[in-house]
Amino acid sequence: MSAQTAEHGTMTLKLIVWRQAGPGKQGRFETYTAKNITPHHSFLEMLDVVNEELILEGKEPIAFDHDCREGICGMCSQVVNGVPHGGQERTTVCQLHMRKFKDGDTIYIEPWRARAFPILKDLVVDRGALDKLIQEGGYISARTGGVPDANATPISKADADYSMDAAECIGCGACVAACPNGAAMLFTGAKVAQLASLPQGQVEAPVRVADMIQAMQECGFGNCSNHYECQAACPKGIDVKFIARLNREFLKALFKSKAGSHVFAGE
């Protein structure tokens, strides 16, 4: 229960944090102490406490991305003790709470590490490659206006739910950071599956999957070798079955070779 704060003592933690002044600069680990942390602090609030002290000491605070702090915007991105978002099931690092740690713990904090995500500063990386993937085909080309009534085409609840399961992706990139190959298969698979499972998304399905797969290669994402670390790290629990769906959609596209051909021509 919540009145615990008073009963629990506060914690002191040792933080070992990746600091890097800018893109391409040499980075290093630095050690800090987080004091007076209660179990109710969120992980980022714990970092706020450390940063406030650093600022008052005239030192540069630790840069990290965050915005909504409620697990939905996908902005926060930290590898905590080797695991993207810190390893609590279906939880972003901004929703991780300090009750998961003990007094005296040592915590390693690093940025996402992947070829497609260059480090900008400390824990902040550039995830523009994920936007690029969507730009290459992660949409249904419905211009504003001139669309049919929303209830014109019934969609089975099962399909709608499946599509929604895939659509829950928050685009944080933890799947890429968790993958030993830095692949974006889960991210791409989720988008492809979301749209391919709806009637209105089927017209463009072959082109979409072909274009997105090509973009994955161009953006520097690696290949999938079925490690499935991505699903474990995903704060929304996106299922690897969507990777299988991606592969199936790609095969289907191959048969409709007109759309798929330009991908293979290049290989």
Place this chain on the structure above:
Amino acid sequence: MILDGKCPTGPIEKTWDKHRFDMKLVNPANKRKYKILVVGTGLAGASAAATLGELGYNVETFCYQDSPRRAHSIAAQGGINAAKNYPNDGDSIFRLFYDTIKGGDFRAREADVWRLAQVSNNIIDQCVAQGVPFARDYAGYLDTRSFGGAQVSRTFYARGQTGQQLLLGAYSALSRQIKAGTVTLFPRTEMLDLVVVDGEAKGITVRDLVTGKVRCHTGDAVLLCTGGYVNVFYLSTNAMGCSVTAIWKAHKKGAYFANPCYTQIHPTCIPQAGEYQSKLTLMSESLRNDGRCWVPRKKGEKRPANEIPEEDRDYYLERKYPSFGNLAPRDIASRAAKEQCDDDRGVGPGGRGVYLDFRDSIKRLGEDTIRERYGNLFEMYERITDENGYKVPMRIYPAPHYVMGGLWVDYNLMSNIPGLFVLGEANFSVHGANRLGASALMQGLADGYFIIPYTVSHYLAQSKPGKVQEDHPECRKSIGEVEGSTKRLLSINGKRTVTDLMRELGTLMWENVGMTRSKESLKEAIEKIPAIREEFWKNVKVSGNGADFNQQLENAGRTADFIEFAELLARDALHRNESCGGHFRVEYQYEDGEARRDDANYCYSAAWEFKGVGKEPELHKEPLKFENVHLAVRSYK
């Protein structure tokens, strides 16, 4: 000065159609010669940029996050309204219009609200076509639920992530235009000034948040879609980066700020746990469909919730508002919760909380149904509080959430500065003094997909493209000012952090200008804010430098703007000697504690003109006429 909203006249059902026909069009071949700057990529900005790109305009769009998909629209949980009347339960465009006017406590323009209700249906069609996976029933048709302030079921939803799904829909349309080359995206870029040339909005000055470089972008029209300013209270349900900065800078360049005192406090948020807290988390109001609000009857009750028998519980909303019960509108539900806690019957730490109890609906519908409807909300609640909402009632408390006030715009969504348009939460247009649940998403998308493409074209059709270029003296002056203020912030090197000062401001605003306000509390705030401003500029400590990724500097700039703006908010609240919607003045209430509006003297929108920092702003009034809905006491009993 008396302001004119330029509303079309005639029968209200025809106003928008007629106006659309009367507006000028831009020749398709000329569209790409016009550059439109769209600041913000939330529902309003992304839908506007995508649609304008589709039309062939040359669009540049900006956001402070690393991706347009992270705008705070993403966090909306509950749903989006539309007058589809799919359930056949008596809904219509007129009813949605009526509910919105009444819900707004008769402080919005009829014609704007009518248009919103009219295009609401197109929004749902558009989103479905984009692949937004709305909830469906077993026959495959769209499902709806009810929300506060309405007796029909008109809210469409996608689990507890409606805002996310709508935003991803708009973001996908935007991405398609980026690929097509009609829209250029500038993420991690913050607008810090508006450039006005010969009285017209012609550009913005921005800081690249990665390199620190300050530059100007010029265009033929500027659209501000930068969201709300409720972070002026420091703790709120908004994201950490939400600020008043973009619209405040525009205000300082001449744009009128309307009804800043109309702020919305959301009744169902997770109570604050400690001093270190950085933000508050909303629990969707849709929970009130199945959860019952109650507090113990006895003051200072010590028993845990589950041991308090039925006769010792006070279901205060059901008691006070029998016909709306737990679905009473937000302002009413929030004040009712505060009243219970002020009466020493609150629960949880510090007695700042009320119960939201699912026991009865779990009994009636089963835990699985409740899980299906709200599973992710229960999970979120447990992650934050370590309590299981299926087993013990949730604890909730009101928190700052949304703002109805914003830059003044006319019927075309254009501010008093020609060429400056304002969309979404950043404008003041349709929600009056109080917004109904699920209506902000509707407004953002209505503005962006269905209104601005017409009204911006109408404006552009009357002006030559490319009048101002980036080497214009006004651009250089603006860059100089922005760089100057950055330098100033970095040079103070005082003893207090930005967060510390923002917390001080927020606490003052919450206590004196929050859920309830009085003449004394407002006067005190107006006295104290300048002292905070002085302290800020004397004693703030911002480390690092300007030519770098520097989050302290970003926050410092936003805080400086909040401090200036807070004074305007308090002044507006002090000038409005009535209670209406989200603005509750303790002096103006009926014996039963309900808000007492003063239509004889305050039936107008207050639009303030900037006269200098710390100087008294000038008030302009736009009178409100009600020809289709009778001005009446808003009752939910």
